[in-house]
Amino acid sequence: MPTLNWIGKEAVVNHHHQVPFHLLKDVPELACGDPGSGNLIVQGDNLVALKALLPFYAGQVKCIYIDPPYNTGVDERDEKGTRTGWRYSDNVNSAEIREWLGKVVGAEAEDLSRHEKWLCMMYPRLALLKKFLKEDGVLFASIDENEFPSLRLILDELFGATNRAGTIVWKNVTDNNPTNIAIEHEYVLCYAKNKARLPSEWKSTNLAVKTKLLELGEQFIGEFKEPDQRQEQYSKWFRKNKEFLWPFDRYKFIDDGGIFTGSQSVHNPGKEGYRYDILHPVTGKPCAEPMMGYRFPKETAERLREQGRIIFGDDETKIIELKLYVKDYRAKLSSLFELDGRIGTNEIKEIFPDDKRPFDFPKPTDLIEELLSFTTSGDDLILDSFAGSGTTGHAVLKLNKADNQKRRFVLLEMKPQIARDITRERVKRVAEGYANAKGEQVEGLSGGFRFCELGEPLFDERGQIKPSVRFADLARHVYFTETGEPLPDKVGRVTPCAPSSADTQRRARSDAPYSKSPLLGICRGVGIYLLFNGILGDKSANGGNILTRGVLAQLPKFDGQKVIYCAGCLLGKDRLQSERIIVRQTPYEIKVS
Numbered sequence: 001m002p003t004l005n006w007i008g009k010e011a012v013v014n015h016h017h018q019v020p021f022h023l024l025k026d027v028p029e030l031a032c033g034d035p036g037s038g039n040l041i042v043q044g045d046n047l048v049a050l051k052a053l054l055p056f057y058a059g060q061v062k063c064i065y066i067d068p069p070y071n072t073g074v075d076e077r078d079e080k081g082t083r084t085g086w087r088y089s090d091n092v093n094s095a096e097i098r099e100w101l102g103k104v105v106g107a108e109a110e111d112l113s114r115h116e117k118w119l120c121m122m123y124p125r126l127a128l129l130k131k132f133l134k135e136d137g138v139l140f141a142s143i144d145e146n147e148f149p150s151l152r153l154i155l156d157e158l159f160g161a162t163n164r165a166g167t168i169v170w171k172n173v174t175d176n177n178p179t180n181i182a183i184e185h186e187y188v189l190c191y192a193k194n195k196a197r198l199p200s201e202w203k204s205t206n207l208a209v210k211t212k213l214l215e216l217g218e219q220f221i222g223e224f225k226e227p228d229q230r231q232e233q234y235s236k237w238f239r240k241n242k243e244f245l246w247p248f249d250r251y252k253f254i255d256d257g258g259i260f261t262g263s264q265s266v267h268n269p270g271k272e273g274y275r276y277d278i279l280h281p282v283t284g285k286p287c288a289e290p291m292m293g294y295r296f297p298k299e300t301a302e303r304l305r306e307q308g309r310i311i312f313g314d315d316e317t318k319i320i321e322l323k324l325y326v327k328d329y330r331a332k333l334s335s336l337f338e339l340d341g342r343i344g345t346n347e348i349k350e351i352f353p354d355d356k357r358p359f360d361f362p363k364p365t366d367l368i369e370e371l372l373s374f375t376t377s378g379d380d381l382i383l384d385s386f387a388g389s390g391t392t393g394h395a396v397l398k399l400n401k402a403d404n405q406k407r408r409f410v411l412l413e414m415k416p417q418i419a420r421d422i423t424r425e426r427v428k429r430v431a432e433g434y435a436n437a438k439g440e441q442v443e444g445l446s447g448g449f450r451f452c453e454l455g456e457p458l459f460d461e462r463g464q465i466k467p468s469v470r471f472a473d474l475a476r477h478v479y480f481t482e483t484g485e486p487l488p489d490k491v492g493r494v495t496p497c498a499p500s501s502a503d504t505q506r507r508a509r510s511d512a513p514y515s516k517s518p519l520l521g522i523c524r525g526v527g528i529y530l531l532f533n534g535i536l537g538d539k540s541a542n543g544g545n546i547l548t549r550g551v552l553a554q555l556p557k558f559d560g561q562k563v564i565y566c567a568g569c570l571l572g573k574d575r576l577q578s579e580r581i582i583v584r585q586t587p588y589e590i591k592v593s
């Protein structure tokens with residue numbers, strides 16, 4: 001398999017192993033709604049934030065969506081990094097990332113091209129992201145022409161080309177500027193953690209919306225025999241619920257055949273099509289023809305007219321449309337997706353009506369809902385490590401409301417101002433409700449989140465545990481580095497090798513009940529213990545952190561292999577062997593990164 005090489009690669013391929021573990025610091029005053037809802041926003045560089053989150057979520061995430069800087073070469077920031085145009089750096093030029101590159105790559109970083117810098121920035125972050133995925137999880141990555149080839153090659157390298165699930169071409173703009181090739185699309189790459197574990201067919205949970213609309217159509221048809229009255233009643237209902245109907249949020253008509261929308265698919269794209277007249281039913285004059293003619297011959301048009309499937313405008317000046325019924329909607333995640341990219345900007349302007357330019361180029365929620373509706377359901381966890389304006393959080397809440405599921409999100413954003421004023425504020429507003437640009441009150445989608453910042457590292461430069469580290473913090477870290485799995489909530493609860501649905505109940509709470517016991521958990525038949533900070537209630541200098549006969553007698557019993565992390569051990573070799581104990585001395589035998 002071809003691989004990509006660049007200057008600086010050597011310094012970053014294993015860098016994610018060296019990133020030190022940091023603590024997460026709760027900022028309760030920035031939380032929203034129920035902080036126990038399982039949603040989380042973290043402010044901080046995603047490299048450090050991802051490492052800090054591994055002990056909570058390794059192998060737990062069903063879907064990752066990322067929208068990293070596209071590295072377009074346009075950066076509207078002055079020397080001091082102050083915003084002159086964009087709210088975020090679209091290159092690898094932010095002060096934080098420049099400093100990070102200097103540290104990791106060394107002096108050579110100064111000479112790297114912007115593409116090499118971008119690759120250095122992305123590689124270790126993608127390597128960490130993969131560790132979060134469940135065996136049947138997937139990663140979606142948005143990208144445009146600038147870094148598409150590089151991103152695909154490094155994702156092939158990290159995930160394996162056989163786990164490439166596909167590439168979506170998103171037609172998001174129309175470019176009528178004079179040029180050679182007008183670029184009117186970008187990409188969403190999709191990789192599976194293990195393609196063999198994906199279901200053979202992805203079905204959208206939004207089929208629930210389809211079912212609902214089919215039932216509703218029948219109800220209206222039964223209740224209102226008179227077509228105008230039926231349409232009027234349905235229009236009222238549609239206006240109230242439109243926001244939750246995606247991908248049916250344009251299905252605003254109803255007739256005897258059910259609920260439908262108008263489709264402009266009568267145009268012949270690109271080349272000369274069929275030419276004939278279709279007479280308007282009221283004026284009797286020929287309707288305006290599509291510029292390149294019709295896509296189908298006259299006989300098809302006649303058949304469609306007989307079936308009542310043509311929508312005419314008020315007079316002949318409007319090009320006809322075709323009726324597209326809910327019942328004919330077939331959901332598939334197609335490699336082609338057409339959606340005006342400006343919708344994302346309109347959405348955010350509605351939420352921040354007082355700010356003329358709250359965030360540049362946010363993604364439309366519909367795009368992310370499309371990806372999530374095929375790949376997640378229930379209480380699946382969704383991770384976005386380049387959160388920006390929080391579109392992913394918004395999309396999760398919207399989709400949950402539409403299909404009645406309980407998906408959870410984790411959003412990471414580096415810039416403090418963006419994280420607090422845009423990411424958090426947007427998700428808060430859409431969860432709680434807000435007044436839009438017209439001053440109308442938009443009902444909240446409900447849901448809440450915790451907000452965290454990055455705290456200090458667990459260990460100092462000499463590998464000593466920092467004095468501020470609590471038992472619960474070290475417990476989570478020790479359990480994760482020993483087993484590669486997040487710590488379960490309850491003492492003694494067996495951590496299954498493949499997490500069960502009950503495990504999705506785990507929440508990122510560092511004061512969970514396990515913090516009360518030196519037996520952290522049992523994983524693959526091994527009991528993991530930690531003696532630290534006088535967990536057994538001993539307030540003396542070593543606080544019961546040394547394994548003695550007395551301490552052993554006080555430990556919760558587990559009849560199997562035991563790994564005990566402690567500051568020292570006074571038991572003989574034979575006793576350790578007969579008790580099936582392996583001792584790991586703190587802090588030297590705890591992995592610090």
Ligand SMILES: C[S@@+](CC[C@H](N)C(=O)[O-])C[C@H]1O[C@@H](n2cnc3c(N)ncnc32)[C@H](O)[C@@H]1O
Pocket residue numbers: 044045046047067068069070088089359361362363364385386387388389390391392412413414415418
């Ligand atoms: C293209 S924007 C994402 C836009 C987002 N998808 C939306 O719809 O609003 C990229 C975001 O990633 C953030 N970012 C860049 N480098 C980062 C890093 N190392 N860690 C966390 N966030 C980062 C930027 O500050 C910016 O807000």
